[in-house]
Amino acid sequence: MNCADVEALHAERWFHTIELPDGSCTPGVFDMRSCSARLDWPALTGARCLDVGTCDGFWAFEIERRGAAEVLAIDVDDPWQLDLPQEVRDRDIEELRRSAARRKKRFEMAAAARSSRVRRIACSVYDLDPAMHGVFDVIFCGTLLIHLRDPVRALRRIAGVCAGELMLLETVDARLDLLHPSSPCARLEPAPLQWWRANTAGLHAMLRLAGFEVLSTSPRFLTPHGAGLSSGRPQGARARASAWARTRLAASSAPLVTRSLGLVFGNYDVAIRARPRAGVRPAAVVL
Template sequence: MEDLAQRVADHPGWYHALDLPGGVVTPGYCDLRPFAPEALPASLAGKRCLDVGTFDGFWAYSMEARGPEVVYALDLPDGTQADWPPNTREENLAHSVASGLEWGSGFKLAHSALGSKVRRIEGNVKDLTPDWTDGPVDVLLCGTILQHLRDPTGALERMRETLKPGGTLLMIEAFSVGLTRLHPKRPVAEYRPPAPGSQFTWWIPNLATLRGWATTAGFVEAPGNEVVKHTPLRGSAKGDNVARLTFHAPA
């Protein structure tokens, strides 16, 4: 455990707070651990699952703990393929190189420590097909990735085509509390690239926009969908919270 704690401490850039064996916790920028029990089904027994934009793997490992048949975890092979805004792209790449962070290294460290069987796959969501997961999946989790994409609806189309008919999309995404209060029914999103300090984000939507992105891409909102809201312990700007919405691919 001392060796694991040291390896965690030496890792140059944790995004997710993860509980590892021996009480070791990764010092992640984003701590979603209290959210998982509300955001995920209690059981995923027998389900084929996919976590899109896994990074350190928090949602993939959280799904694995719920007994699925298999969990796939999709992420980019390296930062050069990230859909960063053009005005901050060079700065982001330079920072990534200077940090010494190898894309996926946190995921691999956690994978080994947990004895996980999650299958990591590399690629861009805009090219996602069911072949990447050996056929369509039952449950697809989209975790705080849409804000970082120039074309959220296009990415959701690829996700829909990777789900089985009637399959479930768990959309766990950032939203603006302020815009949701001002526009509870009208789809509105804040465009973030020009904002000072916004290096990685394109959009912060209200809840109506999250619904609009999904339904435009062909998803159907789950009947009686309960929107579960969460304020992360770390890793969100003031007024930016996270919500889980549930949709289905057409049957």
């Protein structure tokens, strides 16, 4: 990369922290690199993989780096396809269009900088179709269900193109996890632009209803903030303290620390490996 390319990359407001060939990183709001190191990845070498809701592309590029033979990344470019409350869509449609264009541009810039072979297409998770997109050995879905009005329908679509395993990384409601550890439940509209935030049992139930069986569930963890957090809107003292704590302590693997911070923030993350149940073939899933 030349200096102009590097400057252009760093001038963007990134959601993901992505490593670049010159040793620098994009200034993302979140830094998932430590999370990736914790995941119990399925075999990726030589696999055909799908990244659902790719955004800036961190997980797609990470899957490629880990040896996948082919990676398809999907995201929504048409804001009318986003699961948003009607009043938000009507009020912010022009900004939503600009945001979608910027998201696509960031992915393309990062892919070019990394000389990546990941292919990105505009596609909603609800429109996944084995006849059009084929089937995949490994599917990654990161922090998407919380933004969907119908997460079970989305998981059924994913099951329809899954010939191997799904790696689901999702935000979990820490308080529901504590109060109802064995009962599937979710909180409606826990934060702006979020539909459902389930407990871990709720995520397991969604997967079961969509035709998956759970293989493993990771310990709880926190995703650190990245350098891009400070480049957004001004933050109050409480928000700055929260961001500092999350970033500094997210690397801790101590369950008590994670649970305590999750209760303060209201959430933490888990990663679940799952596969379509025996006898459920991708093309046979009712969509």
